[in-house]
Amino acid sequence: MLDREGYRPNVGIILCNARNEVFWGKRIREHSWQFPQGGIKRGETPEEAMFRELHEEVGLLPEHVRILGRTKGWLRYEVPTHWIKREWRGSYKGQKQIWFLLRLVGRDNDVSLRATSKPEFDAWRWNDYWVPLDAVIEFKRTVYEQALNELVRFLDFDRKGARSRKDFSASSPVAPSPDHSEE
Numbered sequence: 001m002l003d004r005e006g007y008r009p010n011v012g013i014i015l016c017n018a019r020n021e022v023f024w025g026k027r028i029r030e031h032s033w034q035f036p037q038g039g040i041k042r043g044e045t046p047e048e049a050m051f052r053e054l055h056e057e058v059g060l061l062p063e064h065v066r067i068l069g070r071t072k073g074w075l076r077y078e079v080p081t082h083w084i085k086r087e088w089r090g091s092y093k094g095q096k097q098i099w100f101l102l103r104l105v106g107r108d109n110d111v112s113l114r115a116t117s118k119p120e121f122d123a124w125r126w127n128d129y130w131v132p133l134d135a136v137i138e139f140k141r142t143v144y145e146q147a148l149n150e151l152v153r154f155l156d157f158d159r160k161g162a163r164s165r166k167d168f169s170a171s172s173p174v175a176p177s178p179d180h181s182e183e
Contacts, residue, residue: 010098012075012098013102027120069100074096125179
């Protein structure tokens, strides 16, 4: 399902723990990390799609999370032509996303990357909210930066002083939490 401009409606999910660290999933059989995301099906609201994708990709149910906020509008990115299937070229441009910021109210062991028969991730970890974005595929980085900057206002950073925005180009490496692999 594409809009008139060639963008596929999608949701993105920034899942935080009690320390305001973010869930970072490693794409199955790849060395790239990302936030959970997925398409909105016909007849589905963005919130319904978010809960479906959260379960499919992370194994969490609505009772495991609390919605803290969402982006006001759509954030868009274009997919490079060489990533687009031939039959979609000319009509498909990229994705438009509504991003949700969630708080995990369940436990880490509620996360299950094998909740469905087609897992998206094979490992996960908690990272600093201002995680360096160099592990994200290049064409998605700007949307990640926009989502993190827009949604940080819903978090209470009471340690190290609150910074509402981050210059991602100057980000220093963050020591990540240990990976939670499900291989």
